[in-house]
Amino acid sequence: MQETGVHNGAHGADKFGLKNLKGIYWNFGAPQLYEHALRNGEAVLSADGALVADTGVFTGRSPKDKFTVRDATTETTMWWGGNQSITAEQFETLYQDFIKHAEGMTLFAQDLYGGADPSFQIKTRVFTELAWHSLFIRTLLRRPDRADLAAFVPELTLIDLPSFRADPKRHGCRSENVVAIDFARKIVLIGGTQYAGEMKKSVFTTLNYYLPERGVLPMHCSANVGPAGDTAIFFGLSGTGKTTLSADPNRTLIGDDEHGWGKDGVFNFEGGCYAKCIKLSPEAEPEIFAASSRFGAVLENVVLDEITRKPDFDNGSKTENTRSAYPLESIPNASPTGRAGQPKNVVMLAADAFGVMPPIAKLTPAQAMYHFLSGYTAKVAGTERGVTEPTPEFSTCFGSPFLPRDPSVYGNMLRDLIHNHNVDCWLVNTGWTGGKYGTGHRMPIKVTRALLTAALDGSLRNAEFRTDPYFGFAVPTALPGVPSDILEPAKTWADKAEFDKTARALVGMFQKNFAKFEAQVDADVRAAAPDVKIAAE
Ligand SMILES: Nc1ncnc2c1ncn2[C@@H]1O[C@H](COP(=O)(O)OP(=O)(O)O)[C@@H](O)[C@H]1O
Numbered sequence: 013m014q015e016t017g018v019h020n021g022a023h024g025a026d027k028f029g030l031k032n033l034k035g036i037y038w039n040f041g042a043p044q045l046y047e048h049a050l051r052n053g054e055a056v057l058s059a060d061g062a063l064v065a066d067t068g069v070f071t072g073r074s075p076k077d078k079f080t081v082r083d084a085t086t087e088t089t090m091w092w093g094g095n096q097s098i099t100a101e102q103f104e105t106l107y108q109d110f111i112k113h114a115e116g117m118t119l120f121a122q123d124l125y126g127g128a129d130p131s132f133q134i135k136t137r138v139f140t141e142l143a144w145h146s147l148f149i150r151t152l153l154r155r156p157d158r159a160d161l162a163a164f165v166p167e168l169t170l171i172d173l174p175s176f177r178a179d180p181k182r183h184g185c186r187s188e189n190v191v192a193i194d195f196a197r198k199i200v201l202i203g204g205t206q207y208a209g210e211m212k213k214s215v216f217t218t219l220n221y222y223l224p225e226r227g228v229l230p231m232h233c234s235a236n237v238g239p240a241g242d243t244a245i246f247f248g249l250s251g252t253g254k255t256t257l258s259a260d261p262n263r264t265l266i267g268d269d270e271h272g273w274g275k276d277g278v279f280n281f282e283g284g285c286y287a288k289c290i291k292l293s294p295e296a297e298p299e300i301f302a303a304s305s306r307f308g309a310v311l312e313n314v315v316l317d318e319i320t321r322k323p324d325f326d327n328g329s330k331t332e333n334t335r336s337a338y339p340l341e342s343i344p345n346a347s348p349t350g351r352a353g354q355p356k357n358v359v360m361l362a363a364d365a366f367g368v369m370p371p372i373a374k375l376t377p378a379q380a381m382y383h384f385l386s387g388y389t390a391k392v393a394g395t396e397r398g399v400t401e402p403t404p405e406f407s408t409c410f411g412s413p414f415l416p417r418d419p420s421v422y423g424n425m426l427r428d429l430i431h432n433h434n435v436d437c438w439l440v441n442t443g444w445t446g447g448k449y450g451t452g453h454r455m456p457i458k459v460t461r462a463l464l465t466a467a468l469d470g471s472l473r474n475a476e477f478r479t480d481p482y483f484g485f486a487v488p489t490a491l492p493g494v495p496s497d498i499l500e501p502a503k504t505w506a507d508k509a510e511f512d513k514t515a516r517a518l519v520g521m522f523q524k525n526f527a528k529f530e531a532q533v534d535a536d537v538r539a540a541a542p543d544v545k546i547a548a549e
């Protein structure tokens with residue numbers, strides 16, 4: 013077997029049962045991985061120097077194809093209400109079939125850290141079939157110093173073989189696509205998909221399993237810190253603005269997607285960002301545009317001009333979920349340590365496509381718990397012509413697909429952290445205004461940024477507030493630089509009766525979804541729920 017590159021010789025591929033490989037390329041950096049990806053025909057170059065790959069059938073994650081081994085331990089520690097199981101035997105068969113499938117291949121291997129805090133990081137080794145996947149995961153996780161590679165002993169191992177085809181009968185899965193996690197052996201197997209995001213979210217899932225018992229709350233959120241050392245975190249489901257809004261030129265970026273919060277403050281799990289790049293423009297998002305337009309960026313499913321090889325970020329013909337992965341260093345004001353102090357503000361982002369939530373609201377701690385457990389956003393139909401009804405999505409803790417533990421584990425930790433550190437909580441609607449999706453328009457990024465700036469620098473506290481009649485939270489009535497109508501959604505709708513009907517319907521959806529948490533939460537959280545009478549009338 014041909015092995016090239018630096019690694020810990022005592023802990024080679026054979027430790028994971030990999031055998032009869034043709035070779036392994038260990039810990040290659042971007043230039044070598046570009047060369048392999050281009051030579052193998054996996055990817056092409058953009059005019060700006062980004063590596064551009066297509067992911068084929070899967071252009072997003074596939075949560076329905078994700079499985080965890082159910083054994084004596086996970087039987088009682090896992091949240092089986094939100095996770096799918098396979099048996100230890102099915103996993104073992106899958107594992108052996110992965111090893112067989114890899115025979116004769118030359119794999120790429122990366123030794124990386126999940127977690128910027130040395131006390132809580134997980135040493136992760138990732139074997140990939142594709143060179144561009146190796147560059148992706150090297151970009152997204154944290155890269156050890158070269159000098160530390162020779163002694164690197166992995167704790168978690170990922171094997172990512174897109175050409176593998178799973179067999180539901182044999183492996184207990186659902187289709188040819190599979191993400192299988194065995195917490196006992198700390199192994200993740202990813203097969204049948206080329207969507208690179210599965211790799212980073214598997215490491216996230218693993219940290220979500222282990223960190224709570226060590227006193228760290230893992231969170232699906234972005235984070236940045238202001239000049240005064242004031243940390244802010246931004247929870248939100250996919251597409252709500254975590255990545256976009258955390259890249260704020262006036263604040264230091266900690267990370268765009270996954271963080272831990274413990275007694276020493278907040279730390280990033282990752283070393284890179286994974287931005288959505290549909291309609292990405294240098295005017296609205298200059299930092300992300302620049303980071304996506306240079307050597308080292310990995311673009312997924314972005315259409316290039318055939319002749320000039322310039323990316324066309326407005327083209328969603330392959331998918332609306334076009335992506336750009338780049339190292340944190342590509343953002344000018346990113347934190348070199350990935351760590352920051354105790355948060356002063358917690359922001360919950362929701363892209364409300366019904367257009368009834370205000371652009372910002374101040375939440376009491378109990379309301380914050382209500383919205384954290386609800387985990388609301390709305391998706392727009394979009395793809396089918398004429399279908400303009402938004403679909404609500406409630407994903408508890410803003411990250412249901414990544415939660416191995418019961419939501420109450422994360423909820424109770426957040427409640428205590430907010431209380432102990434006296435944190436201000438906000439709800440921000442980055443979705444629709446002026447009507448629901450189909451009639452109104454998306455909240456201008458400028459407005460969202462202005463409101464966030466005022467919330468984070470403390471000036472918004474001095475504004476006058478009204479109580480939202482539907483959700484009960486406090487909404488500012490005026491703020492310099494923001495048209496005041498936009499602060500009161502009802503005023504932005506031409507048809508007031510239609511607004512009222514839509515708002516009541518959304519409150520009703522919240523209430524229906526929250527029923528499953530009612531018995532579990534403290535009385536103050538139950539009391540913070542939107543008023544029942546309004547929705548029932
Ligand atoms: N007011 C707004 N706030 C945040 N993002 C917005 C807003 N209006 C439009 N967008 C767009 O919505 C998308 C948000 O995606 P992103 O920041 O990647 O979300 P997440 O990281 O939460 O998945 C981006 O494409 C951004 O350009």
Ligand SMILES: C=C(OP(=O)(O)O)C(=O)O
Binds near residue numbers: 209210249269
């Ligand atoms: C990486 C992802 O997260 P987000 O959309 O929240 O940025 C994803 O959903 O694949």
Ligand SMILES: [Mn+2]
Binds near residue numbers: 255269286287
């Ligand atoms: Mn993101």
